[in-house]
Amino acid sequence: MKSFQAILVVASILFIIGVYVIYPPLPVSDNLAANIPTGNYYYRITFNIYKANQISGTYSVTGGTTVNVYILTASQFDAYKASQSTSNLFQATGSSGSFSTTVSTPGTYYLVFDHAANNNAQDLQITYLLGGWNPIFLGAGVALIAAGIALGILGNRQRRKQEAPRKATDVVMFDQPKT
Structure with a gap:
């Protein structure tokens, strides 16, 4: 499993747990x-x-x-x-x-x-x-959701770094006009 996939899985789990904890x-x-x-x-x-x-x-x-x-x-x-x-x-x-x-x-x-x-x-x-509701659970839930979002952003950046650069196949190149 690539590192970005592992980070995204952990981010998703933290986010789901955070929603459960914060939900009254x-x-x-x-x-x-x-x-x-x-x-x-x-x-x-x-x-x-x-x-x-x-x-x-x-x-x-x-x-x-x-x-x-x-x-x-x-x-x-x-x-x-x-x-x-x-x-x-x-x-x-x-x-x-x-x-x-x-x-x-x-x-x-x-x-x-x-x-x-x-x-x-x-x-x-x-x-x-x-x-x-309990303020301790509220704080813990918000922290887990924030950690899940932060790891999701980090995982997305890791994925972009591992991707090959996109080819510019739709760019048309013209020769320089002669004067």
Whole structure:
């Protein structure tokens, strides 16, 4: 493979990766009705996040009773399920309110609702939005795109240097007129 071809291949790969990194994740939203049954139960929504995102939304409990709201990482959720005390990304208690946290690393995250004061059945109305972008990914994406463009220009110049000079077959030569 000629050097200019290798440079152009690397440039194309960097450009494609840069576009992927810079492209923000598509927002996902939903409005749903949920129920936490009577007893020691909870309701969870699972998010598989591949890029930096923000999890936000609102909730309200029918009947005005209160719930606990958590946003947890996978390891925090495992501790929560085992009834161990754990840190969290977000926590609130109330009959209605909002929640929000920024997620900077890929992984599985959980939005969890459980009984706050008693174990009676509770009906919830939940609206959530998963979306956003990360300035670190934006900067990295722009840098990769710029590197891809620069290598593309360099590869094109290398290709032109390796080409044989073009022949001037379409130029008509005339003899000097005699005086």
